[in-house]
Amino acid sequence: MSEALLEIRDLHLTMSSFDGLAHVLNGVDLTVRRGEVWGVVGESGCGKSLTGLSISRLVPTPPARYPQGSIRFEGEDLMRLAPHRMQALRGKRIGMIFQDPTTNLNPTVRIGEQLVDVALAAASHDPSLLDDATPQQFGRRRQARDLAARLLERVGIPDAQARLASYPHEFSGGMRQRVLIAMALIGRPDLLIADEPTTALDVSVQAQILKLIQSMVADHDIGVILITHNLGVVAETCTHVAVMYAGNVVETGPVAAVIERPAHPYTRALMAAIPMRDTPRGQLQGLPGVVPDLIRPPPGCRFAPRCDRATAECRARFPGTGPVAPGHAVACYHPVRQPKIADG
Amino acid sequence: MVEPILEIQGVRKTYPARRSLFGRSAAVDALKGVSLAVTPGESFGLVGESGSGKTTLTRSILRLEAPTAGRILFKGEDMARLGPKALRTLRARIQIVFQDPYASLNPRMTVEEIVSEPMLVHRDILRLDRAGRRDRAAELLALVGLSTQHLARNPHEFSGGQRQRIGIARALAAGPELLLLDEPTSALDVSVQAQVLNLLIDLQDRLGLTYLFISHDLAVVRYLCDRVALIHSGVLVEEGPTREIFDAPQSDYARMLLGAAPKVRVPPATPSG
Amino acid sequence: MSKLADPIAATAAGPVRREKLARALFRFRQSRLSLLGAAIVALVLFFALLGSVLAPYPDDVRGSVSTAARFLAPSAAHPFGTNEVGQDVLSLTMAGTTVSVLAGFGVVIIGSLLGTLVGAVAGFAGGLVDEALMRFTDLVLTIPSLILAMAIAAALGPGFENMVLAISLSWWPGYARLVRGEVLAAREEVYVTAARAIGASPARVLFRHILPNCLSPIIVKMSLDMGFAILTVAGLGFIGIGVRPPTPEWGTLLSTARSYMPDYWWTAMAPGMAMFLAVFGFNLLGDGLRDVLDPRGRR
Incomplete structure (x- = not known):
């Protein structure tokens, strides 16, 4: 076992x-x-x-x-972890999805921007996240954007590259929940x-x-x-x-x-x-x-x-x-x- | 054949296109010609997902919105032709129980005020004085399984299930014949x-009510309803006796819905011991 | 976690209202600043009621003059000194609380009543009525309130009632906008739809279901506005449009004191501090009330 x-x-x-x-x-x-x-x-x-x-x-x-x-998360006691280490763990190794997909997305920011922010935050703890597909010379933001698009594709959002420019209200409830799942999966939890x-x-x-x-x-x-x-x-x-x-x-x-x-x-x-x-x-x-x-x-x-x-x-x-x-x-x-x- | 208590004939509802500074939104066809008939004493289930038009249909039956085309008849009378006074009388005969018991009760009123409000509004029909209204409110609370000592309380002091019972008591207060149940247990x-489902069944048996049960939960609809209609993007997709629809769905949409609903197998009840 | 308490509250018989009050007090007491605000407001209200009775030199309050004692510096006998006609500044300030607080109350009550009426009708009726009422409200808002109040007061003539009326007429638009927003939001509540489905008349829906649920933010705004209303009353007094001497009033006291600055600085001390305290107290209280009544608006 x-x-x-x-x-x-x-x-x-x-x-x-x-x-x-x-x-x-x-x-x-x-x-x-x-x-x-x-x-x-x-x-x-x-x-x-x-x-x-x-x-x-x-x-x-x-x-x-x-x-x-x-x-204990992989043997490490979370109750004793320093706040900044816990934060790193949350963004990267533990993903969370909540009930209401509407209130967990910022309505005034494009989906892509929100995903890129999460990707960059996750990458600050584990830079290898961004290096997989896109060569480094394109810059971290571009890499993060590609990662976001790939994740949207993986959660079943068609035409992901274009949908990055959409606002949350342009998505249906199910689509928004997919975006949140993509967001939770960015750090490869x-x-x-x-x-x-x-x-x-x-x-x-x-x-x-x-x-x-x-x-x-x-x-x-x-x-x-x-x-x-x-x-x-x-x-x-x-x-x-x-x-x-x-x-x-x-x-x-x-x-x-x-x-x-x-x-x-x-x-x-x-x-x-x-x-x-x-x-x-x-x-x-x-x-x-x-x-x-x-x-x-x-x-x-x-x-x-x-x-x-x-x-x-x-x-x-x-x-x-x-x-x-x-x-x-x-x-x-x-x-x-x-x-x-x-x-x- | 029995005369239907509620008859919906080719009802359409179009929300007009809106122009604003930032562009224009297209016109929305919420209902594209829906027809159905509910016979007295039955439980009629209306099943649809979000955006299917079931909410618009409910609001049209309650006359909170006017349909763009088509007629809604209550006991053969066209509701659109009723004057304000006749419409008010009609409101005593069609009542509704809402989905969210946390939002549907005015937080500033006591249970007694909430339950007796329909009697106060329709005092010309019901002819109940203050003491009569109080007695009837206590009677209604007992009917839905609450007690008289709850009369002086505010809604926030009750659990979700108790609030829904209060909502049912309010709906029954004016003595309606038709009850719209808008996802009352979701x-x-x-x-x-x-x-709550058992209470609704019990009340129907005792008071001879007609239910129009709106829901997206197929298991609940199968448990409660005699007949079912499936509505999808403003169109009635399938209609018939509950058993037939669940056992032999004809439309792709019905098959898809039935397939998507999560199922659980459950052991039969055993005597306690 | 208040949901946890629901089942017990529903089963235990007991004085419901008192418990609600205790709960509100508990939340209010969580903040020391709101308690300080409540204490200051209580002090201000106390002097508003009894200021002229408790004043150490009641004769001065009634306008008696003693030129021999003019411009005495603060001392044990006159903690805040005396003014240009030898009156005790502390006594005048204490007595002045009545006019200031009364005028403040008057302004806030008349202003909120007017504003609530306009806002409720606009929000509830919608359409053209809403457009017309709100454009008129915006129009009033574009005129600086002190200038509008000055103009109205000048037209009506001096005096306490006219001053209160003048300020109120420049005060209501804030309430109209607040109440319209609240009514628009409350109109969409399910319990309002429920009332309409029952067949309740529009008046019943508005007064029984919508307005009672808009009260909290109105009360909070009234409390926050009290301080500013007192300030505006004093402002009009300072310019000389408000209450006329010999009735003591903080703004008038300050205005007179200004001519003798900075040599006789103490003449301005007491009324200035009183004003500061009153505004400060009402604002803290308002913030505290907001936490209790309207938790959405926090921070």
């Missing part, structure tokens, strides 16, 4: 607010290797996005604090963090973007963290999945194992809430209740108040994470065990 | 979406 690209161990994150101290992340563990696409799922407010932002150290401190835990990259897009565009991310993994052997609330997206795109609830990773494993044999009651409840091909009208199972108040979280398992399998043990102590199958782990005292289920 | 988590 290859060495881990990213290793998050027992990560805790607190946020201070008017109401008190919120325990937003409560011991998150996650290991991503090259070639893996990890889907991080859960309801809103479960800490999915904050996990992603923590890896890039983009959570403002204060109000946030990391009392415990480590994030080893890890790509995509936070709900297709939520604002149409299904047809979504399918294309997800294919694009998969081909990036196949071609460059990168690791991907795909944060989403859509289990369908996870089932079709990811190799692995981590289910988060109220700041904990409650179930992890290969996609096939988790989706075919969900062991945590929360994962099962999430899946039961998706309308299926043969769900009879009115028979969809909602999950009652809301994600708990993270300032005064319930003791023990945080899902216990909404769980129909909860016992006194669940309410007293948080269950440790244990395997239910090779590579498939769950944090639950009463995991659901069952044979493989037929397709629905 | 901003919600799946767990909450399931609750």
Whole structure:
């Protein structure tokens, strides 16, 4: 087994607010290797996005604090890295894509200029980025421009050289998301963090973007963290999945194992809430209740108040994470065990 | 055959070309002759991606915009021919639930004010005094699964799912017959979406409402709707009973949409224990 | 992270309004400068109410003259000295707060009411009405406000009410532009569409749904404007168009003091500092209020 690209161990994150101290992340563990696409799922407010932002150290401190835990990127502890080195890592080795492709591009600057700026910034940490195709005598800006055009082509934007002169508003939502992906890929990142990259897009565009991310993994052997609330997206795109609830990773494993044999009651409840091909009208199972108040979280398992399998043990102590199958782990005292289920 | 409650006949909407200092934008044909009919008591799904014209059609049905050509009939009456007073009466009978529960409730009003506003606006039809409106607001909240103690609160104190319930209560306040549901669950988590969908089904069974359900989420449409129409760049591409369209799509567009939607296989529910 | 608090707030019964106020105070207190501003404003308002009562030499405020005591340098008895007719400068300044603050309030309130009306109608009606109203607003804006106020005051004649009216008439365009922009933005909100779909009348949509959601920036601007309004009132007093002596007013006090500079510098000290403090305080308070009410406008 290859060495881990990213290793998050027992990560805790607190946020201070008017109401008190919120325990937003409560011991998150996650290991991503090259070639893996990890889907991080859960309801809103479960800490999915904050996990992603923590890896890039983009959570403002204060109000946030990391009392415990480590994030290792190829063995280097990001929590102890000096700010300027972290910045270099962000521009170059860790790429990020966010949900809204509109607000992450400057509307008054041409696409090409924005990509060139990122390319030059990335090249300031790794000059070899620009030397690949264009000979040096053309100057760095020209090289950066060529690199930008090549990346736009790679993310499937036709006539890339000409589109460099376009402004963001001349692109559709899907095209803008492609530009942002191109931007995230400029520094040839080893890890790509995509936070709900297709939520604002149409299904047809979504399918294309997800294919694009998969081909990036196949071609460059990168690791991907795909944060989403859509289990369908996870089932079709990811190799692995981590289910988060109220700041904990409650179930992890290969996609096939988790989706075919969900062991945590929360994962099962999430899946039961998706309308299926043969769900009879009115028979969809909602999950009652809301994600708990993270300032005064319930003791023990945080899902216990909404769980129909909860016992006194669940309410007293948080269950440790244990395997239910090779590579498939769950944090639950009463995991659901069952044979493989037929397709629905 | 039953008379349709809503009939759309060859509706076109063209946004005229605009000239400005920096050039001119071309005219946009948002709807290119759309016809469909919704029968009383059914759930009719209107599926389209962004830019398909579904929003323009919704706004035209609510008469927030006037179509360039074509007619929209509510119970056989042409809405364009109604006077201001008749139009206001009509508004009590067609209501809408919006996509974004965070934007569709006035942040400065309490839940009671929000839910009783339609009764206040249509007090000439509903004839409810202050106490009557209050009772009915409490009744509506109970109907959508909230409690009377929520009446005095402001929208920001509620979760997305609860806000959408408030939005549904407001839509029901004036006693409508037709409810436009404009992607009412696309901003919600799946767990909450399931609750809201079940609430909508329950309300339809109890109150005999007709739904025009606008969505891009095929799974949700299949779950809720009896009949479906697919709309693509202003044209109705395919229409028919839900099962037929999902099992045997006729148009390339329908096949493409069905193919692109991510699917997940799910184990059947087991008894807890 | 305020979203985290939503589920609890929705389930816990309790005095909602008080909690909202506590939250606002919490945010306000995050900034020391806004607290300082609030303290200064409180002090200014205190003197506006009680300045003439608390003045150490109330007779001087009423206009009594004592030539024997003219131009006394600052001392324990007269911390800011006496003026050319032997009146205590501190007493006059304290009493002058009333006129300045009252006039400032008057200007801001009349100006914001006028401006809100014009801006709301323009933004809501759109089309020709909007064009006409906004071009007229721009026209008023092109005339320097102090000169416009001077012209109006000269035409109306001297006196407190006329001065307030004159400044207000040059003050409203700022509000008109602000409110028009806010109304245009609020008009597109989904809850406004919801109100229209219900069948609410245009008046109801404007007054119940649009305007209440435009209030925050208006209040912030009013607070920021208070300082400048006080300054303009003093400016008119300085030129001699404002309140006439013997009613003490900061601008008039400064104007008289100017003739005796620099030998009797203390006559200008107290009114000048009072003006500086009032403007400074209202501006800090306005910035603080903006942080609480209108977080979008930060920095």
